[in-house]
Structure formats: C-alpha cells, structure tokens
Amino acid sequence: MAAPEAAAAAPAPARTGRGGHTHEWLLLALVVAETAYFAYAGSNFFTTGNAGEVARASVEIGLLALALTAVILTGGIDLSVGSLLGLAAVLMGSAHRDLQWPIAAAALVGIGVGVGGGVLNAALVARLGVPPLIVTLGTYSLFRGIAEGFTGGIRNYTDFPPALLFLGQGRLPGGVPAQVPLLVAAAVFFWLLVHRTPIGRGVRAIGFSPEGARFAGIPVARRLSLVYVLSGAMAGLAAVVYAARLGQAKADAGSGYELFAITAVVLGGTSIFGGRGSVHGTLLGLVAVALLQNGLRLSDQPAELAGILTGVLLIGAIGANRLVAERSRA
C-alpha cells in the first residue's frame, strides 16, 4: 500500500512547483501591465518619487502579509494582526508619553506586545488545538477591545520624537523611504525561512497534512507556534512603522489591515488551504494591489475602484489557480 502511494505522490512537488510559477509569471505580467497603463494614464506615476511613495505606503501591510504567508502555508489564518497592530501602537504611545520612556524602549514595548499577542494565539492554536479561524477571531476582538478600553475610546497618542518620525516619513540617501529597508529585511528573512530551511519545508508539510507531518517527525506544535509568534512580532513591528508614518497612535490603528494582508497573500498564489505558495508571490501580490491603489488615485479615477478591482482580481486569481490545478490533475 505504502509504495504505490509514495510513487503517486512523487511527481506532486514538480507539478505544484510549475503551477506556482505560472501564477507568479501571470502576476508579474499584471504588475508590468499596471505600470504601463498608469504611466500612460496617470500624472507623475512613473517617477522615482512615486515609486518611493508606493513602497512607503506598503510597508505595514507588507510586514503583515509576509508573516501571514507562513501562517497560511500551514493551513491556518491570523485575523488578529490588524487589531494587534492597534494594541501595540497604543501601548507603545503610552509607554512613551505616560511613562516617559525613551522612544527606543517604547518601540520595544510595541514589538513585545506583538510577540505577546502572538504567543497567546500560538498557545491556543498549537497547544489547545482550537481552529485558528476561531482563535484569531476571538483575539481580533480581544486585542482591539483592550486598545479601546485602555484609551477610553478617544485618547490619541501623538508628539512622537523626530527620530521615530524619520523612520516613517524621512528618506535615506538615494531617496529610499526610511522604513523600506525593514520590509526588505523581513522579506529576505521570510523567503529564506520558507524556501531554504527545513522549518519552511515542515511548515508546508503541515499545510498539506498535519497528520502526515506528525508521522514524518515534524514537531507540528512547535512549528505552528513559531508562525503565530512571528505573525505577532510582525504586527508589533508594523505598529512601530505605523506610528512613525502617521505620527499618532489611536485604538483604531490598523483596522482592516488583516484583510488587505490576506488579499496580498492569496492574490500572490498561496493556497488558503495551506501547503502551496511562496513569499515572492506575496510580494508580487502586494505590489499589484499597491500599484492599483496609487495608480487609480494619480489618474483621477474613483478611489472605490481600487477595492472593486482588487476583489475581482482575487476571485479571478483563485479561479485561474483552480483551473490550472484541475488541468494538471487530468
């Protein structure tokens, strides 16, 4: 019984690999087409300055999307990242203003809150075995609720020092927005983790079959814990960047970001059922959505069109994926 099954399973990686690349080439073509169209239709779209603005606006969602790629590869989901961003931003603001901590220490508080939130998700998902959708739906309310309760619903933390504001609003030599290197570093880290380490292979294996992964000797609970803690850590880091970019931290910071991030991941070709997907796909998905928003704005199209087209693209992408999968199975 075991031998034929193994033989049947053997070609699978090559097949999924090729399907994955098709998706990413199509996405790249989309990005090129968007760029070409908006360069023609938009004013000041095809400039280095605007490229910087697109990158700057994408960093927070990008950080969340990178971490979510690993989470979704395990077949899980994390709906709490936007709420956790809000909570981390608010507590960071409070540490700086109310406790008078230096901004570096306050930023560490923000990241620490993110890690703590991730640990809670990890414990419930990996240790108690509660479905991730439910756990993170609960923490989605919990984190945002604590942020609302803590600030009384109204308090807004501002007057962050110039050093932090530089991270969010300044430019490095060469015109690169100051926060972009953070996203690049995170992208390299997640790409190596997912595509070049045994941990990444384990993460995919869990997505294909948790039971099979367990029998293959993969420490399933520990791998699951890792991806949820990383997800929390990225939410904390994104909170720091958010506060730096906008110069304020309110309880509603990052509302709805989880949906943008999930959109980038799924548009990037990662299967919502886990196992299949890539970090570079997510980055392409992120760029496709960011260009759409920015380009429509610069070509005087209604802002709502960005959301509508993103939704249509999302359904088109999974529909196409489905067709490719069916054809390769036939």
Next chain:
Amino acid sequence: MTPAAGRYRRELGVAGALVLLLGLLTVIAPAFFGAANLRDLLVANAPVLVAAVGMTLVILARQIDISIGSQFAICGVAAGLLAKTGLPMPLVAAGAVAAGAALGAINGALVAGLGLPAIVVTLATMVVLREGLRWRTEGVWIQDLPERFQWFGLGQAGGRVAIVAAAIVVFAAFAWGLRRLAAGRAVYAAGSDPEAARLVGIHPRRVVFATFVFMGALTGLAAVLTAIQFIDVQTSAGTGLEMKVIAAVVVGGVAISGGRGTLVGTLLGVTLLGTIGPALTFLGTQAYWERALQGAVILLAVSTDALPSLVRRRRGRA
C-alpha cells in the same frame, strides 16, 4: 454525564454563563431588569439574531460568509430607495430580502458552482460590494424617507413589537426546519461529510448554494429590521457585522468544521454577547471594554471545549 447533557455541553455552558451574568446583575444592578432596558436590548439584538440564524446554516454546511456586513448595507439602502418610490412597506421588505438573496446567490455560485474557498470568495465580495455601494451613493445617507418607513408605520411601540416578533418567527421556523425537515438534516449531512451525503442522495453543492442564498435573504431582513429603527439609512451600516455574528454563532457551540451545533446555541450566543455591553454600563464599568470582554468570552468558550481532549492526550502520552 448523561448523553443528552454531553451533547449539549456547550449550550449548557453558555446558559450557565448567562445565568451567572444575570445573577450578578440582579444583585449589583437590579435596574438592568427595567422594562425599558430589556425592551431596548431585545430590539437591538433582534436583527443580529436573524443574521446569526443564516450564519448558523452557512457554518453548519462547513462554509463561512464574511461579506454579510456589506450585504447588510446594500439591502438597507435598497429598502430605503424602494420606500421612496412609494411602494407599500411589505413590498419594500420583500424587495430588500430579495436583494439579499441575490447577493447571497453570487457567493453561492462562486463557492458551490466553481468550488472556490468560501473565505476568499466572501472576502472579495465583501470589498467589492462595500466599495461598489460607496461608489454609487458616494457615502450620502438615504434621507427624506416616507412616514410609513420608520417603524413600519406602526408607531414606535408597534414597530418594536413587529421587529422582535419577526426575529422570533424566523428563529422558530428555522429551528424547527433544521431539526424536522429533510432539507434541514441535509445541511448537517453536507457539513459533516459531503462525500457521505452525496452517497445517500443529497447534493452537497446545492445545499451549500441554498445556505448562501438563505444567508443573504436573512441579512436583507436584518437590514430592514435595523433600518426602520432610524429616520435615515446609513450607507456605512453593517461594518464589522460579520465578526459579531460569527462570534455569536461560535460561542453558541456551532463547530466551524461543519455539521455540529444548534440554533438554540446560537440564540444563547447572541444573548450572551449582546448582554455584555449593556451589562458593563450597569455594573459601572466603561462600555469601551465591551469588545475586549466579548473576545475573552469567545476564547474562553472555545478553550473549554478543547481542554478535555487536551487532558486525554496528555494522559495518553504519560
């Protein structure tokens, strides 16, 4: 534990939590039980219950719908616009319900027809519908509604009774149908094992399609029951409704993996989560903590479910 008590453990647990909360209120803040407060509580939660009935069907069929907040907004606007054309109120309500059913059918066709994952499909339709509505209305509220729109033209007292009665009728009809009708059992069958359901002659895809249509229709009804409480229809209504409703259903013990749960559980979930906010005010805490407490209740409810199996696993390993 008797088999019945074991099967309804979650329902009993949530009922226990509710009794505890109400007991606490009796002792500390008996004013909570004032007629006006209870009435407001019922009226505010009636539309939530109607939407939660639909969500129970969808989750029982092993699906999810996160687009209902956007559907809710569109159906409310549709009701307002229909009322302004001079249609009688029953037709206005029917129109909004039909609009909801049509939106649900879009989700159903994409999920059941094309076999796409429900969470991604409804994530996409959530954004498309919300942004589409904002594009068309430009965020302007529907105003100058005819006199008979608010409270169905029954006056405030009569309108409130009608809202709660509508929710009770919907709840009772679906609770009965899910238990007693073949179609109701088919929802459980398709959700617990689609392949087995197919072998006994049920069409799981048709069942899934139907649950999305019901979800949309009930969202449309919930939108009408909410819209008539106000003078204008807000175009931004329903934001976050999906999370609220899914939370109530899950707290009530409906398994996200499909096929397990009851509408009585959903009723208890809606009641518990709906009581927490007002209870906080009466207990002298800031209402801002409402969402945190709701989140904590969700986590507590689902972890108590998982604990027994965890203990068993630990023992098995030792």
